[in-house]
Amino acid sequence: MDYKTLVKKMTIREQACLLTGADFWHTWQMTKYGLPSIMVADGPNGLRKVGKGENVKNGTVQAICFPSATAMASSWDKDVLKKIGGAIADECIANRVSVLLGPGINIKRSPFCGRNFEYYSEDPVLAGELAANFVNGVQEKGVGTSLKHYAANNTEKKRMLSNSIVDERALREIYLRGFEIAVKKAQPWTIMSAYNKINGVYCTENSWVQNDILRGEWGFEGLIVSDWTAVGNRIAALNGGLDLEMPGSGFANVRKIAKAYRDGELGAEVIEECATRVLDLVTKSVPLLKKPAPAFSKDEQHKVATDLARGCPVLLKNDGILPISKEQNIAIIGERAKIPLYQGLGSSRIYPYKVDNVVDTFVEKGVNVKYARGYDVACDDVVNQSFIDEAVALAKSVDVAIVFVASSKAHASEGADRTNISLPEPQLALIDAVCEASKNVVVVLQTGSSVEMPWVDTPRAILQAHFLGEGAGTVITEILLGEISPSGKLSETYPISIESLPCPNDYLTDEENNVLYKESIFVGYRYYEKTGTPVLFPFGHGLSYTDFTFADLSLSAKTITPDDKFTVSFSIANIGKVDGAEVAQIYVGLKDSRVFRAPKELKEFIKVNVAAGAKENVSVELDRRAFEYFSKELNAWVVEGGTYEIFVGSSSSDIRLKAEVTVKSDEAKDEINYKEMAPLYFAGDIKNVTADDFANISGMYAEDFIDKTDDRFTRDNGFCEAKKTPSGKKFVGVIEKILETVLKDKPDAYIMVYNTIMEIPLTHFIGVSFGIVTDQTIDGIVHYINTGKRLQSFGIVLSGALDAFANMFSLLGKVIIEKISRK
Template identity: 30%
Template sequence: MARTGTPRDGDEAREAVVEAALRRLDLDAKARLLAGQDMWSLPALPEIGLGSLVMSDGPIGVRGVRWTADDPSVALPSPTALAAAWDPELARRAGLLLAQEARRKGVHVLLAPTVNLHRSPLGGRHFEAYSEDPYLTGVIGTGYVRGVQEGGVGTTVKHFVANDAETDRFTVNNLVPARALRELYLAPFEAIVADARPWGVMTAYNSVNGTTMTEHHHLVGDVLRGEWGFDGVNVSDWTAARDTVAAIEGGLDLAMPGPRAVYGDALARAVREGRVAEAVVDAAVRRVLRLAARVGILAGAEPAVTEPPAPVDGEALAREIARRSFVLVRNERAALPLRPGGTVALIGAAARDARVLGGGSATVFPAHTVSPLDGLTAALPEGTLRYAVGADPATELGAAEQGFRLRAVCRDRDGRVIGTRSAPSGHVQWMGSDLPDGVTHDTLHTVELTGTLTPRESGPHTFGVKGIGAFTLTVGGTTYYDGEQRPRKDDPFITFFGAPQPRAEVELTAGQPVEVSLTHVVRLPDDLPMKVVSFTLAHAGPRHDPDDLIAEAAEAARAADTAVVVVATTERVESEGYDRTDLRLPGRQDDLVRAVAAANPHTVVVVNSGSPVELPWCEEVAAVLLTWFPGQEGGAALADVLTGAHEPGGRLPTTWGALADAPVTRVVPTEGELPYAEGVFIGYSAWERAGRVPSYPFGHGLGYTDWAYESLTVDGRTARVRIRNTGTRPGRETVQLYVSPGEGDVERPARRLAGFASVEAGPGESAEVTVDLPRRAFEVWDEAADAWTFVKGSYDITAGRSIADHGLTAAINV
């Protein structure tokens, strides 16, 4: 394992270099270092041998400083998928791969992982976080951070804290009781700081109990740095820093992005005017220099990792994580694995055009994706697979991709071409200085996306535009739109996450190329905190009668031994920037599943979503397999699992149930405030407290073999569980330990996850796991004392396969 030294490891030599470098900087240089020089990087300071520190979004890949499909990245499964594997070592290996990707792209710090909680199932960005449970979140996040930093790349654990929904996230004041804040929302951050020593934390846009997080001295200074001993950098979420003095005194080190930030010249001026002590600035600069030293860009300081770890095969690891994450929640009549030699009807638009990741800043662009159709075509004997579209979940236009060949042409005000760049999709997003060679913001006047579309279907094709400003859309030599699109909402990110506007419908013939052009007049106000050129050429193929498509799918299912239906959410359902209004699958997908199930009793439904959706037909089908957003190799992993080459390894990291039954749902503030009125009862603890039964409980997941739980013994806080594989295949089991408190003065969850471990065993073999139960499982936050209190008394320790499985129980006194 690579060495990961920190000052707490006694690396006094690195700290000495940091202090020497700090003494050589004047006030202006120090203030400049604390503000981004552009969208993704800090300025270099050659006078002290400091290189430019580069940051990049994650968490499923490393995008780098260019937001384009022309600069591909490995795309791993969604964080919900990684958590569903219940394996911190797998998370660590994912981190090692991402560090490798970061080094390849010249990135020093990954803006990940996201460890906010699934407080309400309506959270639109939950695919980017791990779980509803703080313990599981902390354990998986610890593995991830360890892996990235063992690769010599920094992490920023985010979003600190209580950024658990997207509605009004820039301004919302989340009112979180102290006990809930400590026991739930701060808990994953605390665990990761203690066990992985992250080199960075990102503070959120929102306020907590009246104070915006970029100025929250109590949570950042007193708790994060004081109680927990965090010695890394605190960076703002992008544009979250609002006030120079309040931010620096609140503990914010880096205000991103730049160059227009509340630090830099404004911070130096505040010091000279006596509004900020220079020692406060020095403390922030010291932490930034420490980070630079750790990642190896401060001259004279040995980096924390001197030799990178062994190379990781990105495609192989993406495929392994995917199949280990798939959760088989239902498998009647042994519908899975598929019977050898049988015929299969594969159904669903998402089976052909895979949804491998969620929307928003987590987006990366893989060099290739393996769809379910690709994976099963390669895995099944020729002639045994038939495909039907069935029902398309997309209700809006998508970025121009399939059949398009495009490039971006930049022109100045005189119409002269000043630069070009390839455009593998119809999405242009140039942030900060990321512009084509030879182009500057001062000279850029228009960007034209131009090229051809070769349709794969004949009929009326719809073209549209996503973005703000003036656009001209031309198809086949005819101009269909020449006008200006204005923002519909006061949200600076609407240009990234808003819906495209349909602007043309054109009759096209399959296989016959047509010229397409979208020209955008670039107007960037001088007062923007960051300069972004962002717009999208959008497209949708011919729309077919959904009833006809469903009938065709049912007929294909009737003629096959097994029907596999792939249903999915869309970017308009799960994305950064907005929350969900319901948990229904978009379009006519529920109708599709019911029609196929009526035609074929051996119907398997593959659910391609990053977080829970309602499955109203689940009792009507033979099997249900949850595949999350499975990353670039998702189709290959799906073939592995459906054919039985590998068993599905996942267990639910979040409760799945109907929205009407969910105990905690509110994500919309009232007059700017969102009360966390449920206190410490979210997720499975809220379901149990309300006496409601979900569709599938937290921790649930089936494999291709059976297990018997034979014994549980507890010695002090160490539990030992023996289980036996009673099936006919080798398998892997995740043993879960829950703590149930006895009667007491403080109301607590009826059960709380306190530990888990995975084992592998062949048919008839037994295995034993040992799990140490953490002290925190027996503690509560005492609001009156403002401290943790160990609650003595009797507890039941339960070992089982989910929160609802009470197979083995041992009583203890602590």
């Protein structure tokens, strides 16, 4: 039966059941209609399937760990992203997973975001193009994806409470553009709505973002699913365009949906439309479920993951010391050479099949190396002088010392932001000591995002490996020995220090739960180039063991109109002695503009393999997206007429070729005068932008989102905000003691779990508990925190006991019925 016919045969209650998960990872099964349950699973860098039995650790099934998003993006290779997507899809098929919850393409607005390792880039074109290829790679195998986290979710601190205050132009050009590219080029089966608010409205309830833009303007055909526990008001979320609530809330929200329908708060057409999208998702998954699980070789998949990681590491600096020779006397220093940091913490964490390390790989290749521990990875804040003394003595005795360092685990974790962008103190001390002892030092970094490098001038070479997945040891060793030439490029700018950032005090959620995007469009290289601020390493930077020249630039036309397609052609020659790959980056800038702009912006890129002594001809096509900006005044994407510069380079700061094209257009003729209205933005003086300046371009002040009439604790607050009252402080103290007891043996999980419990709005506990926590439970807790009156508060909680029992027994009945039906 066609699902569009099927949904009309269902009752409102049955349709409502489809709109919430059956549990944490499955949709509802309805045997009455022959409707199977499908499973979704985390996995932007490998499959993280929750399960039981053999080959299960910490509740997750063993799987292949691929490079993290930062490492993938550093390949700048669309084909690699597609292949990684396809390889992870193979594992999904073998494990009967219908939807992979990834990729994540939130913009790296700041190095502080603890989840940056899960995201591709600071640039929306790079992020969107790579995401589209990853999605296509997965979905061509019959497995769905979930593009996340939609949208403007760029901080982990109080992520479930935070409100991103961002002007529409920046939202459209920077934070939504990547999603738009991926939707139009790949049509992901699902998109995951984020935890945060955008300009005062939760993403899950935001009809403008979900219905008007995503579905209306971009033509998104799939399903919108919530991030896990992101739904507080199910009725508002349905009216706002959210189809599927995850995880399941039992029958608690099913009852609320039915009541809202009876009360006229929710139309039957909304319920039916959302249920239809869930049925469409299930229908697309059925062919996979009907096929027998294919044979799957983890050894072969490990080789695939290793091979696809080879183009990801970025050679930041090299004066000729690399590659090293097997005949040299080599010291490997730093425990991360034996225990690589190959992935981050949180929902993307994979239980890997096997993890290669550098020391063992060197030995396997017949290279005689000496090893010194250097530091203890379990003690990020304690300098062990004996370890350093051992490393110094070893460094003095060898031809070359390779120092391995990495970010702390706490700086690469979902649910927490970084407090600084430095390496751990013991590793900084190690670098300084070894570089003082030897003039021949190579530093290998394993971090999920940019880091400060006050020591940058002392080592002779720096290799940024990122989180390379389980093949990290093999790939790093091959590059150090020159078996492959590095070809990665940075997907984000590396600032010199925190003080270099445009708005260092506006990145984290403030006490009022607001995050002010005061810099507007000036994110990453757009800001640094606009202001001339020096950087450590620029966007797109990456060295090779060979040299490339760019030449023969030609444009298909010298004058075009906005809707003309336009070709940029040039050649790349490898003038070195080894084969290599170069990334050609195409930027576009307008010489004289009526609106504030960055000097240039990335519009296309291509990775080209060039044999030693060979030359390759390259052509890329640009369309109106390369020239347009979003006008808030005109409420449209606009191409401004004028002379545009076309830049072709090896990085944003290493431009090799340049030409001009004239675009004839009067689309911006009615644009306002930004020189008068926003002079500081026009001049790029972002650090001095005031609240009035931001209001001039956005129409908003941060104070607009602060309720000054009532400072009491509410259902929409999190426990982290309850400590303002004496009774709240006591209540939270009890919760903290429970968490410390339960998680005392799980330090890696503590930060994420603690922050989630403390920062989740209280209303969300209703869904998380499958309705066993009721509205009255929440009201009772709120009453106690505000008044300290225990008996009154307990009475309020008890008034919801019947609802709690009803939800509990309904849930139990559903579980029993499903188990019987599956037998």
